Amino acid sequence: MRSERREQISALLDGELSEREAGPLLIEMRTDPELRSAWSRYHLMSDALCQRLPDTACRDISRRVSLALEHEPTCLPMRWRLESRWKPAAGLAIAAAIAGVGFFGLNRNQLPEQVVPQASTIGSAEFHPLPIATVKWNGQPVDASSRLSAYIVNHQQFNSSPQTQGLTPYFRVVTHEAQP
Amino acid sequence: MKPSREIGAFRWLTPCFLILTLSAPPVSAADTSSQARAILAKMAHATRTNNYDGTFVSIRGADTASMRIIHKTDSRGEHERLIALTGTAKEVIRRNDEVICIFPNERSVMVDKTSQQAFFGTAWRQPIEQVAALYDFSVLGGDRIAGRPAWVLGIQPKDADRYSYRLWVDTSSSLLLKSQVLDGGGSILEQLLFTALETPVVISESALQASISGEGYTWYRNETPPASSERNSGWEVGWLPRGFAMTEQEMHDMPKDKKAVKHKVFSDGLATVSVFIEKNEEQAVPVQGYSAFGALNTYSTLADGYQITVVGEVPAATVRQIATSVSPAVP
Amino acid sequence: MGETGADAQLVKRVQKGDKKAFDLLVLKYQQRIIKLVSRYVRDPTDTLDVAQDAFLKAYRALPNFRGDSAFYTWLYRIAINTAKNYLVTQSRRPMESESFRVEGEQVDLESMLKDLATPESLLITDEIKEAIAEAIEQLPDDLRTAINLREVEGLSYEEIADVMTCPIGTVRSRIFRAREAIDHRLKALLE
Numbered sequence: 001m002r003s004e005r006r007e008q009i010s011a012l013l014d015g016e017l018s019e020r021e022a023g024p025l026l027i028e029m030r031t032d033p034e035l036r037s038a039w040s041r042y043h044l045m046s047d048a049l050c051q052r053l054p055d056t057a058c059r060d061i062s063r064r065v066s067l068a069l070e071h072e073p074t075c076l077p078m079r080w081r082l083e084s085r086w087k088p089a090a091g092l093a094i095a096a097a098i099a100g101v102g103f104f105g106l107n108r109n110q111l112p113e114q115v116v117p118q119a120s121t122i123g124s125a126e127f128h129p130l131p132i133a134t135v136k137w138n139g140q141p142v143d144a145s146s147r148l149s150a151y152i153v154n155h156q157q158f159n160s161s162p163q164t165q166g167l168t169p170y171f172r173v174v175t176h177e178a179q180p
Numbered sequence: 181m182k183p184s185r186e187i188g189a190f191r192w193l194t195p196c197f198l199i200l201t202l203s204a205p206p207v208s209a210a211d212t213s214s215q216a217r218a219i220l221a222k223m224a225h226a227t228r229t230n231n232y233d234g235t236f237v238s239i240r241g242a243d244t245a246s247m248r249i250i251h252k253t254d255s256r257g258e259h260e261r262l263i264a265l266t267g268t269a270k271e272v273i274r275r276n277d278e279v280i281c282i283f284p285n286e287r288s289v290m291v292d293k294t295s296q297q298a299f300f301g302t303a304w305r306q307p308i309e310q311v312a313a314l315y316d317f318s319v320l321g322g323d324r325i326a327g328r329p330a331w332v333l334g335i336q337p338k339d340a341d342r343y344s345y346r347l348w349v350d351t352s353s354s355l356l357l358k359s360q361v362l363d364g365g366g367s368i369l370e371q372l373l374f375t376a377l378e379t380p381v382v383i384s385e386s387a388l389q390a391s392i393s394g395e396g397y398t399w400y401r402n403e404t405p406p407a408s409s410e411r412n413s414g415w416e417v418g419w420l421p422r423g424f425a426m427t428e429q430e431m432h433d434m435p436k437d438k439k440a441v442k443h444k445v446f447s448d449g450l451a452t453v454s455v456f457i458e459k460n461e462e463q464a465v466p467v468q469g470y471s472a473f474g475a476l477n478t479y480s481t482l483a484d485g486y487q488i489t490v491v492g493e494v495p496a497a498t499v500r501q502i503a504t505s506v507s508p509a510v511p
Numbered sequence: 512m513g514e515t516g517a518d519a520q521l522v523k524r525v526q527k528g529d530k531k532a533f534d535l536l537v538l539k540y541q542q543r544i545i546k547l548v549s550r551y552v553r554d555p556t557d558t559l560d561v562a563q564d565a566f567l568k569a570y571r572a573l574p575n576f577r578g579d580s581a582f583y584t585w586l587y588r589i590a591i592n593t594a595k596n597y598l599v600t601q602s603r604r605p606m607e608s609e610s611f612r613v614e615g616e617q618v619d620l621e622s623m624l625k626d627l628a629t630p631e632s633l634l635i636t637d638e639i640k641e642a643i644a645e646a647i648e649q650l651p652d653d654l655r656t657a658i659n660l661r662e663v664e665g666l667s668y669e670e671i672a673d674v675m676t677c678p679i680g681t682v683r684s685r686i687f688r689a690r691e692a693i694d695h696r697l698k699a700l701l702e
Contacts, residue, residue, distance in 0.1 A: 010687040013539075014661060015516025016668045022520050030531040038694070040538040041701070045693050047542045048643045049662040053636045054546035059701070061545075061559055062537040065566045069530055072570060148467050148478060148489065154443060155454035155491040237664050239674055242656045246664045266663050325673075373674055375666060 006038050013042050216317035216333045219349050226354035229253050233387070234326075234377035235265065240370050240474025252383040261388045273390050282392050289394045311449035314338055314423045323348055325357040326374050335450065340364050341421035341498045342451050343475055353379050361475035361493065370474035415442060415457050418505030421498060423448040453492030453499070455506060460487045470496055479503045518582040525573055533573075537566050540583065544590050551594035561597050565590040638700060646696040650689055657685035658693075 008025045011017040017025070029035045040060060047053050230253065237246045245267050251260040257276040264270040271282045281290040320332040330348040337344055348358035355377065361370040428445035442457040460466055466487055467480035479499040480489040483506060490503040517539075524532035545562045552558045569589050576585055647655055653675070660666045660674060668686075672679045 006691070007683070007687040010690050011668075011683050012517055012520070014668065014686065015518075016683065017517070017520075019520070026520075026524060026529075026532060026535075029535065030529075036534070036538065039535060041694055041697050042690050043539050044542065044639065045643055045690060045697065046662055048636075048640050049658075052543045052546060053639065054542060054549050055636055056549075056555060057542055057636050057639060058545050058559060058562075060538070061541050061563055061566075062534050064559075065537045065563050066530070066534050068563065068567055069533065069570060072530075072567070148471060148480070151454065151456050151489050151491050152473070152476065152478070154456075155445075155452070237660070237666065237674070239656070239660075242652050242659065244656070244659045244664050368676070371674060373670070375670055 002034075005032075005035055009035060009039050010042060013039070013046070212319040213312075213317045216319045216335075217312070219319070219331055219333060219354070220317070220347070222354040223347070223349050223356055227251075227356065228258060230353060230355065230379060231381065231383050232353075232355060232377060232379050233383065234374050236372055236374040238370070238372050240476075243474070246375075250383060250387050252388060259388050261390070263391070271390050271392060273388065280390070280394075282390055282394055282397075284392050284397075287397045289397050289399045291399065310423060314342075314448050315450060320346070322351075325350075326377050328352070328357060328377070330357050339422065340495070342448065342494050343369065345450075350377075355379070363475075363495065370476075414509055415444075416507055416509045417444065417446070417455055417502060418507060419501055420446055420453075420505075421448065421494070424453065427452075451493050453490060453494060453502060455502065456487075456489040456491070457506065458487045458489075460485055470500070472496065484508055519578070522573070522576065522578070522582055525570075526576075533566075533570055536582075540586060541566075543583075544586070547587065547590050548594045551591075551598055557597070561594055562590070564597075565593040568593055639697070642696045642700045643693055646693040647689075650692055654685050654689040654692070657682060658689035661686050 005025060005028060008017055008021055009029075012022060012025065025035075029039065040062070044053075044057070047057075231251065233248075233250045235246060235248050237244060246265045248263045248265055249260065251258070253259075258274070259276075260274050262272040269284045273280045273282075279292045281292070283289070314337060316334075316336040316338065318334045318336070320334045323330050323332050325348050329351045331351055333347045333349060335345040335347070344362045344364075346360045346362065347356060349355070350357050356372075357374050357377065359372045360368050362368055424446045425448075426444055427447045428443075430443040430445075431441070442455075444455045444457075446453045446455070460482060466482055467489055468482070469480060471478040471480075475493045476491065477494065477496045477499045478489060478491045479496065479502075480487065481503050482488070488503050488506045490499040490506075492499055492502075518536070521532045521536050525536070541562065544565055545558060548561045548565065549555075549558045552561050565586070569586050572589065576582070647658065650658070656675065657671060660671045661668075666674070668679050668682045671682045675682065
């Protein structure tokens with residue numbers, strides 16, 4: 001029974017719990033501190049996974065908030081509809097970077113002098129030049145995994161599989177993570 | 181993202197296909213083969229000529245990654261931008277064959293020229309008759325992805341040295357909505373799935389600008405010399421699956437000791453395999469054995485003091501067989 | 512549906528008079544609001560005060576929340592305003608830091624902050640993330656994929672069911688079991 005409730009909490013968190021199930025669950029959560037703890041901890045997990053935690057997380061400020069709320073009048077019931085069609089996937093900002101092995105195994109201690117390149121145009125748009133180091137790709141193999149990583153990335157641009165027929169081959173570069 | 185006007189170009193095709201699937205007599209595999217290939221050709225073309233803005237997820241085993249793609253085609257050609265939505269931040273901007281990859285994590289930017297331009301409008305790197313000799317194409321049915329009706333296409337290899345594919349193609353825009361790579365046992369090795377896709381009539385230039393300026397970053401350019409006319413250049417690949425032929429050959433130079441990494445690319449028209457040959461320095465840790473990333477398999481071995489690595493979307497046994505067949509060319 | 516679907520159900524209840532439903536919203540957003548507020552407010556104790564204040568203001572303003580934006584977007588704006596107001600009032604107060612200095616004695620700021628810490632007490636984020644990451648690593652593949660697709664990739668149950676070619680009920684169960692396994696580790700850390 002307890003476990004069934006916790007499963008419902010998990011679904012509620014994801015917005016996948018029907019009204020029919022949510023009703024009795026929310027009633028029970030008003031009085032059961034363990035269910036509320038589960039709700040709180042599941043959210044803590046979610047926040048941790050999505051990089052939403054502050055440097056020093058607080059254990060729980062809900063108690064002091066609800067104490068303060070005791071002095072507040074209850075909401076008067078209002079009648080209107082909520083429309084939330086926001087889809088989290090589209091247009092999100094780039095997630096926080098995670099430090100890892102140099103993507104192409106480049107040895108950064110051995111950068112040669114900068115060379116100022118000529119500006120080039122693509123169509124009518126100017127391709128802004130910045131000083132380009134003339135280090136080639138696959139510079140110094142730092143270790144085996146970055147070598148392999150470099151090979152894989154270089155392979156991807158020639159990928160002619162059906163998936164890349166329907167999508168630019170460079171999606172592999174974007175979705176590839178250097179393996180530790 | 182607002183809903184957009186339907187792309188009208190391919191709608192005339194739809195009624196014909198509906199008739200095909202709704203009609204009573206069973207349709208044999210051979211009948212749908214040309215239809216499947218036609219849909220694939222349309223898909224390849226649509227990918228390069230349409231405006232679209234979507235989000236998709238790439239799944240390889242338990243590894244998932246999602247990204248956003250914005251693609252625009254106008255009189256100047258293609259302009260696209262890819263943004264990593266999860267994992268390490270990355271962004272790729274492509275203008276026709278010029279590609280810029282931005283890695284804010286590394287504070288580096290890579291500039292490259294892609295040879296994929298030769299692809300424009302065609303689906304295959306080899307003549308279609310050759311590809312059809314190696315794979316069976318069929319229309320498996322219909323489905324709905326991201327709210328859009330789609331054709332489900334199957335591509336089955338005729339031997340066990342390569343993988344099979346299933347593709348979901350939007351019936352109206354002919355854009356790819358979902359794809360799977362499967363092994364011989366029917367297990368799904370990799371998937372791509374669009375979770376949101378729009379085909380806006382207009383995409384602004386600002387939507388295609390990188391969000392990172394790359395200022396203060398180190399910029400790298402791929403200094404690949406033009407493809408060598410000398411086909412073998414010292415090494416021979418003894419075995420390849422039937423129908424594979426060399427399509428590219430590149431050399432990457434190491435700045436320190438001027439030793440080259442030879443990169444040979446082979447394709448059967450669908451699947452691609454890369455063979456890398458690099459002199460093994462004493463300090464360098466050699467790569468050995470297998471690695472697998474979803475449908476991508478790699479096998480590495482040492483031959484004559486050289487590191488041989490084969491990378492490709494083919495079964496592990498295939499990459500191994502290729503790698504172990506690489507040997508110095510007999511002069 | 513997603514995150515905002517759950518919010519809608521809770522907000523509706525608060526607006527009908529259920530104060531306890533607001534507690535659940537606080538539990539859901541407290542870390543995010545604290546993270547946001549701490550960008551403006553230096554002192555960790557003040558951060559908690561400002562966060563509490565923000566939630567209070569949100570509760571009071573809830574009758575006016577029309578749902579034309581997501582609840583969190585609305586709450587976010589309230590929190591920023593609350594933090595900014597705090598900064599304004601702070602700048603008008605005389606400098607109090609001097610009073611902490613004791614002549615000739617070393618001032619151990621860290622231990623002083625610990626003493627000032629409220630009974631809510633503070634957790635080290637890195638420990639939490641590590642515990643969760645370890646727990647996830649040890650999950651069987653199907654559970655790990657499911658929780659990844661839900662939390663990190665933001666897919667709905669239906670989309671996950673499509674990707675993993677299993678029924679929606681299985682998706683719900685896998686995500687729950689993943690969370691339970693992680694919770695096991697978290698509970699040990701928090702107690």
